[in-house]
Amino acid sequence: xxxxxxxxxxxxxxxxxxxxxxxxxxxxxxxxxxxxxxxxxxxxxxxxxxxxxxxxxxxxxxxxxxxxxxxxxxxxxxxxxxxxxxxxxxxxxxxxxxxxxxxxxxxxxxxxxxxxxxxxxxxxxxxxxxxxxxxxxxxxxxxxxxxxxxxxxxxxx
Ligand SMILES: [Zn+2]
Numbered sequence: 001x002x003x004x005x006x007x008x009x010x011x012x013x014x015x016x017x018x019x020x021x022x023x024x025x026x027x028x029x030x031x032x033x034x035x036x037x038x039x040x041x042x043x044x045x046x047x048x049x050x051x052x053x054x055x056x057x058x059x060x061x062x063x064x065x066x067x068x069x070x071x072x073x074x075x076x077x078x079x080x081x082x083x084x085x086x087x088x089x090x091x092x093x094x095x096x097x098x099x100x101x102x103x104x105x106x107x108x109x110x111x112x113x114x115x116x117x118x119x120x121x122x123x124x125x126x127x128x129x130x131x132x133x134x135x136x137x138x139x140x141x142x143x144x145x146x147x148x149x150x151x152x153x154x155x156x157x
Contacts, residue, residue, distance in 0.1 A: 017043030
């Protein structure tokens with residue numbers, strides 16, 4: 001079982017890894033979630049409804065300016081389905097997007113930096129940034145529905 005771990009990488013950067021479920025709690029770090037904080041979510045593998053509830057309970061009331069970086073696709077799906085998940089002052093800095101090659105089946109992921117690789121505040125997100133297959137050189141396809149997956153960016157400007 002892959003329990004959740006919260007670890008401070010530096011003064012202002014919290015890394016959350018593992019599974020966000022009924023055992024997950026912000027309690028051990030909540031006093032430090034003030035001011036400007038970065039949260040690294042690259043290692044979040046799974047989240048369930050109990051985890052979502054605990055997350056929103058804390059984040060929706062947080063006055064901190066939270067910057068989410070390297071968000072895994074599990075987390076991005078939450079951003080897009082549940083706007084409160086970001087919190088009132090939360091911003092996504094960078095996030096993972098999965099691709100699959102239609103030619104050879106190779107799967108890969110790309111880290112997209114908001115404002116650099118993909119713009120916030122667009123009316124629609126029909127197209128994902130391009131990725132070339134490192135196995136065969138073909139153009140890869142986004143493994144998500146871009147319109148849904150990137151929808152959290154619409155209001156993120
Ligand atoms: Zn390929």
